[in-house]
Amino acid sequence: MASASKSLGNIRRSFEPWNDPAAKPLIEFDRVTKRFDGFTAVDDLSLGIYEREFFALLGPSGCGKSTLLRMLAGFEEPSEGDIRLAGQSLRGVPPYRRPLNMMFQSYALFPHMSVEKNIAFGLRQDGMARSEIDARVAEMLKLVKLEAFARRKPQQLSGGQQQRVALARSLAKRPKVLLLDEPLGALDKKLREETQFELMDLQQELGLTFVIVTHDQEEAMTMSDRIAVMRAGKLCQVATPGVIYEAPSSRYVADFVGNVSLIEGVVESASNGVVRLATPVGTIESESSAPATPGMTAAFAIRPEKMRLSRQVPGDIGVNALRGTVWDIAYLGDVTLFNVKLDGGTMVRSTVINASRIAPEQIAWDEEVWLTFPRDAGLVLVQ
Incomplete structure (x- = not known):
C-alpha cells in the first residue's frame, strides 16, 4: 500500500471513501454468483461501490463484467448471493423500479424521433407533466451542449452527438446510479478521448455514481476513481488507477494493464525491504514488500518508461544493468518504443520521450544497448 509520503500515481481529486472505515458503500455485491447452463460467469464475487464514485469494471471479453452490470440493472438475477443499493436488496425488483439507468454501447436511439423526443421518452412513460418534461429536456440539452440539435433525427447527427443524446436520455430521469x-466503443480515438473528459466533468457536476464496463485499459485509467480488474468471473484487484498501474497484485494484472516487461527469476535474498533476484539476464534488486523467500520463483515487473536506454556501459554492471540488442523500433511522435532482446533471450520494452524535435544520436536496429533502472523502478511479483 502507498504511504502518506509516497503515493502511487497522481490523484485527480481528494476522494477516497473506501479508505474510511465508517463509510458504507452505496452498491454492494455480496458473494454474488451467476451461472448460465452450467457456465459460471460471475464466481462468488463481493464488491462495494461508493456514492459519487466513478467506478470501472475492466477485463477481457467473457470475464463477467457485463454480466455484473446487467445484474445490477435488473436484466439478470444472481444465481446466489445478493445485490444491495443503499442497503436495500434488489432481488426481485424489476429494472424499471430501480433508481438507476443504463446506457448501452449501441445508444439504442429511436430513429423516427427527434433528439428532444428521444430524451423525453422515459419521462413520458413515467407520466410526468408536459411542462416538467419540457423543462427537464431543455436542462439535459444544455447539459450535453446540444440545444441547437433538438429537432434533428439521430441519423442527422455524428457519432459523438448521438452518444450525447443517449447520455442525456439516461440522465433525464435523474437516477442515483x-x-x-x-459507451465509447463506437467513437474514433480522438473523439473517444475528448468524450472521456466530458463524462468525468459531467459526473462531477451532477454528483452521481457512475459504473462503467470497458475492456479499454486507457479508458478505465483516465476516467475512474477505482478500477476492478476481472478475470474468469473473479476480482483480481480493486484499487485506484495509480495503484493498479504501479503496484499490480499479480502477473495477470501487471500484464493486462499497460505495457510491462516480466523477467522471471529465483529469489536469492529478501531482507530490509529489498529482494534480490537471480535471472537469466542478470541480477536484479528491487525495493519490495512481496512475501518472497530465498529459493522461491518470482517475476520482476517493470514498465517501459522506468528503464533508461543507453549505448554507454554503466559504471556498475553487476546489478540492475541489462545488456541486449535493439530488436524493433516504433516511433509514435511523443515517444519512441524500443523492443530489446536481452542477452539471456528475454524481450523487454523501453520507451524514450522525444523531448527534442531533433535527436542528435539515434539508436538504431541491431545496436547493442544497456538498460538500467533504480531499485524502486519495478516490483517483485510472486503470484
Missing part, C-alpha cells in the same frame, strides 16, 4: 456498458 448511471451504468455505462462500453
Whole structure:
C-alpha cells in the first residue's frame, strides 16, 4: 500500500471513501454468483461501490463484467448471493423500479424521433407533466451542449452527438446510479478521448455514481476513481488507477494493464525491504514488500518508461544493468518504443520521450544497448 509520503500515481481529486472505515458503500455485491447452463460467469464475487464514485469494471471479453452490470440493472438475477443499493436488496425488483439507468454501447436511439423526443421518452412513460418534461429536456440539452440539435433525427447527427443524446436520455430521469456498458466503443480515438473528459466533468457536476464496463485499459485509467480488474468471473484487484498501474497484485494484472516487461527469476535474498533476484539476464534488486523467500520463483515487473536506454556501459554492471540488442523500433511522435532482446533471450520494452524535435544520436536496429533502472523502478511479483 502507498504511504502518506509516497503515493502511487497522481490523484485527480481528494476522494477516497473506501479508505474510511465508517463509510458504507452505496452498491454492494455480496458473494454474488451467476451461472448460465452450467457456465459460471460471475464466481462468488463481493464488491462495494461508493456514492459519487466513478467506478470501472475492466477485463477481457467473457470475464463477467457485463454480466455484473446487467445484474445490477435488473436484466439478470444472481444465481446466489445478493445485490444491495443503499442497503436495500434488489432481488426481485424489476429494472424499471430501480433508481438507476443504463446506457448501452449501441445508444439504442429511436430513429423516427427527434433528439428532444428521444430524451423525453422515459419521462413520458413515467407520466410526468408536459411542462416538467419540457423543462427537464431543455436542462439535459444544455447539459450535453446540444440545444441547437433538438429537432434533428439521430441519423442527422455524428457519432459523438448521438452518444450525447443517449447520455442525456439516461440522465433525464435523474437516477442515483448511471451504468455505462462500453459507451465509447463506437467513437474514433480522438473523439473517444475528448468524450472521456466530458463524462468525468459531467459526473462531477451532477454528483452521481457512475459504473462503467470497458475492456479499454486507457479508458478505465483516465476516467475512474477505482478500477476492478476481472478475470474468469473473479476480482483480481480493486484499487485506484495509480495503484493498479504501479503496484499490480499479480502477473495477470501487471500484464493486462499497460505495457510491462516480466523477467522471471529465483529469489536469492529478501531482507530490509529489498529482494534480490537471480535471472537469466542478470541480477536484479528491487525495493519490495512481496512475501518472497530465498529459493522461491518470482517475476520482476517493470514498465517501459522506468528503464533508461543507453549505448554507454554503466559504471556498475553487476546489478540492475541489462545488456541486449535493439530488436524493433516504433516511433509514435511523443515517444519512441524500443523492443530489446536481452542477452539471456528475454524481450523487454523501453520507451524514450522525444523531448527534442531533433535527436542528435539515434539508436538504431541491431545496436547493442544497456538498460538500467533504480531499485524502486519495478516490483517483485510472486503470484
